[in-house]
Amino acid sequence: MRVLTADDWLRAWEHSQTLPPPLRPCALLAPLMEDGQAAAERLPLGRRDSQLLALHGALFGSRLDATTHCPSCGERLELSLDCHALRLDAPALDESTLSVEWQGRSFRYRLPDSRDLAALTQAGDVEQARTLLLRRCVDGEMPEAPPAELQALLAQAMAEADPQAATELSLDCPACARQWDELFDIGVYLDEALGHWAERLLDQVHLLAQAYGWSEAHILALSPARRARYLARVLA
Numbered sequence: 001m002r003v004l005t006a007d008d009w010l011r012a013w014e015h016s017q018t019l020p021p022p023l024r025p026c027a028l029l030a031p032l033m034e035d036g037q038a039a040a041e042r043l044p045l046g047r048r049d050s051q052l053l054a055l056h057g058a059l060f061g062s063r064l065d066a067t068t069h070c071p072s073c074g075e076r077l078e079l080s081l082d083c084h085a086l087r088l089d090a091p092a093l094d095e096s097t098l099s100v101e102w103q104g105r106s107f108r109y110r111l112p113d114s115r116d117l118a119a120l121t122q123a124g125d126v127e128q129a130r131t132l133l134l135r136r137c138v139d140g141e142m143p144e145a146p147p148a149e150l151q152a153l154l155a156q157a158m159a160e161a162d163p164q165a166a167t168e169l170s171l172d173c174p175a176c177a178r179q180w181d182e183l184f185d186i187g188v189y190l191d192e193a194l195g196h197w198a199e200r201l202l203d204q205v206h207l208l209a210q211a212y213g214w215s216e217a218h219i220l221a222l223s224p225a226r227r228a229r230y231l232a233r234v235l236a
């Protein structure tokens with residue numbers, strides 16, 4: 001596979017900003033996949049997020065800083081996470097074996113992907129979203145209003161087959177000792193991180209173009225180390 005340049009990542013990030021939020025993380029994986037955006041959108045969500053965690057490690061290192069607030073007292077928590085430690089082992093994926101048994105019937109399903117998430121934005125509430133997701137992902141006839149027991153069985157089976165789809169953090173508040181679990185969304189996080197990186201890079205292009213009269217393509221083609229040295233001279 002060819003080595004991706006700063007220009008490639010800028011383009012990937014730019015493209016991501018033109019997409020609806022559920023599809024944005026796929027634009028970041030697209031340059032790494034043979035079939036590009038379409039293949040990234042078809043990855044089961046947990047597989048997608050596992051690759052996004054690995055991509056964060058490759059682009060920015062394994063440490064990942066985030067902030068959140070205690071749901072009880074509002075205390076601000078600074079989190080220092082490790083994207084390799086957040087990656088969960090997933091069972092080998094054999095699409096043909098994905099099914100649950102309920103009341104003597106067998107329901108085959110596939111794992112939700114980013115296109116399913118994008119479709120759920122049409123739903124009016126959580127209940128509608130849940131039903132819509134099952135209609136999209138479960139083969140054959142689903143009851144009009146799927147019983148809670150069947151919904152729970154399918155949700156559990158999907159979670160076990162694709163554990164990274166919900167990356168949960170166990171948090172403790174140092175101020176009030178409240179303990180809670182919070183979902184961590186690497187897609188949103190990496191999209192933002194790449195956005196900050198893109199802004200910093202464009203600042204550098206701006207300064208070097210002004211100082212030396214070089215083109216954007218020329219500046220982006222410099223190695224990061226060389227770019228930093230010229231920048232140090234401009235700012236000295």
Ligand SMILES: [Zn+2]
Pocket residue numbers: 070071072073074075173174175176177178
């Ligand atoms: Zn608290």
